[in-house]
Amino acid sequence: xxxxxxxxxxxxxxxxxxxxxxxxxxxxxxxxxxxxxxxxxxxxxxxxxxxxxxxxxxxxxxxxxxxxxxxxxxxxxxxxxxxxxxxxxxxxxxxxxxxxxxxxxxxxxxxxxxxxxxxxxxxxxxxxxxxxxxxxxxxxxxxxxxxxxxxxxxxxxxxxxxxxxxxxxxxxxxxxxxxxxxxxxxxxxxxxxxxxxxxxxxxxxxxxxxxxxxx
Numbered sequence: 275x276x277x278x279x280x281x282x283x284x285x286x287x288x289x290x291x292x293x294x295x296x297x298x299x300x301x302x303x304x305x306x307x308x309x310x311x312x313x314x315x316x317x318x319x320x321x322x323x324x325x326x327x328x329x330x331x332x333x334x335x336x337x338x339x340x341x342x343x344x345x346x347x348x349x350x351x352x353x354x355x356x357x358x359x360x361x362x363x364x365x366x367x368x369x370x371x372x373x374x375x376x377x378x379x380x381x382x383x384x385x386x387x388x389x390x391x392x393x394x395x396x397x398x399x400x401x402x403x404x405x406x407x408x409x410x411x412x413x414x415x416x417x418x419x420x421x422x423x424x425x426x427x428x429x430x431x432x433x434x435x436x437x438x439x440x441x442x443x444x445x446x447x448x449x450x451x452x453x454x455x456x457x458x459x460x461x462x463x464x465x466x467x468x469x470x471x472x473x474x475x476x477x478x479x480x481x482x483x484x485x486x487x488x489x
């Protein structure tokens with residue numbers, strides 16, 4: 275089970291709201307307006323909670339944002355962990371890209387992109403806390419993919435001298451490229467074509483490294 279690092283509950287009366295449901299509404303509000311463009315008044319209206327309740331439960335605007343970001347990233351890690359558990363490497367990677375396309379296209383194929391990329395990246399250069407959250411997320415995905423490719427080598431699914439870090443880099447780049455293009459208005463078919471070409475490239479890199487052919 276993925277543990278979500280939510281804000282420490284304030285002492286006093288028990289909360290009368292569902293924390294995850296509130297953070298989902300907070301996330302959607304930041305996603306729509308961006309971090310800088312979102313006010314506490316908007317967050318209060320979206321959640322149906324008075325500002326003192328939000329402050330008391332989560333702290334200031336940044337802490338509320340970071341809690342929503344942490345919730346979002348925990349869900350992403352859980353989805354990728356499920357994809358990476360698929361025994362066949364390329365079925366596993368295909369599951370990853372399909373999830374990315376579905377997530378970043380969003381409801382009604384609106385092309386919402388990635389919550390972290392859309393809201394955190396513009397702030398990361400100026401805010402060390404947000405920068406740290408972004409870097410930790412990126413590093414976590416890097417490590418998970420490297421380990422997935424290492425397991426494929428151990429299982430004999432790709433050649434022994436394939437480079438897990440280089441292969442992981444290609445998949446990470448594809449993941450964020452899908453996010454950016456979805457946000458820019460590219461359609462599902464275009465994103466799927468990008469994913470398919472990336473997987474074909476990974477197969478070549480994994481199977482032909484060192485002049486060996488994939489078994």
